[in-house]
Amino acid sequence: MFKAFISRVKNPLDRTWNSMSHRPVTSFVVILLLLFGIIFLSNKLRAPKDEGAPQTPAERSVSLFTIGTDSPLLPTQGEVKDSGIIDVVAITPGIVKRLLVIPGQRVTSGQTLLELTSDYGANAGALRTQIASENQSLTEETKSLQKKLLELQARIAKDQTTSSREKKAATTNLKIEKKRLNASVTVSELSTALSAAENASLRPRAIVSGTVTSLPVSLGDFVNAGTVLATLSTGDEMALIEVKLPASIALLFDPNGKSILRVDNQDYPIIPRFFSPNEDSAGLVTLQFTTPLEIQKGLIDHSFVTLEVALGSTIEESALVPLDALFRDKEGGSVLVLDENNTALLKRVTLEKIIGNFALIRGVNSGDRLIIDRLTAAGEHVNPIVR
Numbered sequence: 001m002f003k004a005f006i007s008r009v010k011n012p013l014d015r016t017w018n019s020m021s022h023r024p025v026t027s028f029v030v031i032l033l034l035l036f037g038i039i040f041l042s043n044k045l046r047a048p049k050d051e052g053a054p055q056t057p058a059e060r061s062v063s064l065f066t067i068g069t070d071s072p073l074l075p076t077q078g079e080v081k082d083s084g085i086i087d088v089v090a091i092t093p094g095i096v097k098r099l100l101v102i103p104g105q106r107v108t109s110g111q112t113l114l115e116l117t118s119d120y121g122a123n124a125g126a127l128r129t130q131i132a133s134e135n136q137s138l139t140e141e142t143k144s145l146q147k148k149l150l151e152l153q154a155r156i157a158k159d160q161t162t163s164s165r166e167k168k169a170a171t172t173n174l175k176i177e178k179k180r181l182n183a184s185v186t187v188s189e190l191s192t193a194l195s196a197a198e199n200a201s202l203r204p205r206a207i208v209s210g211t212v213t214s215l216p217v218s219l220g221d222f223v224n225a226g227t228v229l230a231t232l233s234t235g236d237e238m239a240l241i242e243v244k245l246p247a248s249i250a251l252l253f254d255p256n257g258k259s260i261l262r263v264d265n266q267d268y269p270i271i272p273r274f275f276s277p278n279e280d281s282a283g284l285v286t287l288q289f290t291t292p293l294e295i296q297k298g299l300i301d302h303s304f305v306t307l308e309v310a311l312g313s314t315i316e317e318s319a320l321v322p323l324d325a326l327f328r329d330k331e332g333g334s335v336l337v338l339d340e341n342n343t344a345l346l347k348r349v350t351l352e353k354i355i356g357n358f359a360l361i362r363g364v365n366s367g368d369r370l371i372i373d374r375l376t377a378a379g380e381h382v383n384p385i386v387r
Helices: 002-022 024-046 124-157 164-200
Strands: 060-066 073-082 085-089 094-099 114-117 210-214 228-233 239-246 259-263 266-275 284-290 304-310 318-322 327-329 332-338 344-355 358-362 369-372 382-384
Touching: 073 259, 239 304, 318 369, 332 358
Parallel strands: 060 382
Antiparallel strands: 060 369, 073 239, 073 304, 085 228, 094 114, 210 228, 239 284, 259 266, 259 304, 266 284, 318 358, 327 332, 332 344, 332 369, 344 358
16 A cells, blocks of 8 residues: 555656656746745735824924013922021020029010020129129219319319410310210220120020920030020911022022922912022022911921922013023024924024023013923924923
8 A cells, every 4th residue: 555655646756857857948937936926925924914104203292481471490498487486596605504484484575584604603794794883883973073173174274374375285185184084984884785795695585575485405504606595486476488599599589470389299389578688698698488378387397398489581681591491502502482383493592691400591582482392303393281
């Protein structure tokens, strides 16, 4: 059976081989056509499915900054200050000698809260005050006697027996002595006041009426100038946000702008309450903002919060814009302005200076919508984000 099967397969192959040997060209063409047919069918089966026409890329979504309408917002940190909480601090070093009040006690303005000593209780300050007071009393008592003596000398100077030159000299001397007497009295009064002031620095007093909420010092504690000695509550607490900015940036502050306080990922509008007219020794200017009533109880005194301070968008002929809206190059700078068809147009500007995260530029007009996106190219059609 197996030989019969081999014979059936071998005979057709032999006939095919003999035919190809007699017709080599025809056989080559047939084989070539079969090969091309196999390649065509293979490509057809492996070709990807037609997914339709190519899709148009989606328009880029961009943020805008409108000149004259939007206020530049400066991110910064602010300190919570309770306006009804007053800290009484030491203004001179010393050792706590006596505590005259306790927490919870009601005090009046000017009341002494505690006593400090700088000489281990020797009371040198009080002794100096007493000496100055005694000197002033002596000066006041002798003033009347010296005044009478000067009047007597004046009558002698007017005596007819003396020459006019002697009268003039005597009168001049009397005027000098009178001025010395008046100066002596003034110096004595100032000396007494100065001694009392030095002694008062060791007896801190309440600057307002209120309730003592804490006494963070104990008997025998050494304190430096600036140490908090007592804390008073006036009863009309209001949480304020205090911000310190460099003078160059504070001058750009817009009191009518929408400054924002961010608490627990929520934004709250805040209103300016105070603007320091002068800068401190570090070149900083202080700003204070009031806070909404609904969040005041959740703000902790002396804690720090995040806020955004509104700056003026236009300054004379210049505009303050976000730094991300400016493209800088060798020739200066440029911005992308969105036209009415939502197409980005390149506009050359003059860069005056960089202020923090903002740029002060010239060459833009009120109402220009600047694109805040560095990936957008001129001529590109974009989708503005509505805020």
